[in-house]
Amino acid sequence: MILQVPVARYIPTNAYFYIDEDTKHGFLIDPGAEADKLLEIVKQRGFVLEKILLTHGHFDHIGAVNDLQRMLKIPVLMQKNGRSYAENPVWNLSAQTEEPITLHDVTYLEDNTDIVLQANPDFRLHMIPVPGHTTDGCMYYNLRDHTAFVGDSIFAGSYGRTDMPGGDEETLMKSIVGKIFSLPDTTALLSGHSGVTTVATEKVRSWYQGIAAE
DSSP states (O other): OEEEEEEOSSSOEEEEEEEOTTTOEEEEEOOOSOHHHHHHHHHHHTOEEEEEEOSOOOHHHHTTHHHHHHHHOOOEEEEGGGHHHHTOTTTTSGGGSSSOOOOOSOEEEOTTOEEEETTEEEEEEEEEEOOSSSTTOEEEEETTTTEEEEETSEETTEEOOOSSTTOOHHHHHHHHHHTGGGSOTTOEEEESSSOOEEHHHHHTSGGGTTOOOO
């Protein structure tokens, strides 16, 4: 089961619960704000969260992590280049707000790692690096459900900004074409700031044509 929850402190962001319906265990992806709101959903629905997964380290995707980790005592996972963002409010952009964020208790993942649910080892996500919006950008993909949580790499009808620390437009475009568009056409792309789209819908956009896959 996938539950999209809009959260906001400074910027509206989509947080996602990815839950195994048989066990009610699962993952929380990109809790950018409103820890209390997310915890209330956990309580009401009887979810058991095993891990928090981050698609990248910008403040609007990590804003509720410290509160949630303190309450739930669960690991936080992000791509191995995420340390620059987790530990530096300038890089994660929270220095521009009234609430600078630093994450300390993070597990940094090697590329192409499988994140496996302890309660059901058949329920898992595959982490694929998608750098360009940030150096630590990644997506979490499940072939069985034809779903990819893509963060801010790509949106319905657009793609992520590259004018912030670690961003690079050429790298992002190659990542999108080489990584995201290599997934099956029916794959649902769930992003941080748009509605759901698919690989088939996005790969025909004019701005991706002629891009060589990285």
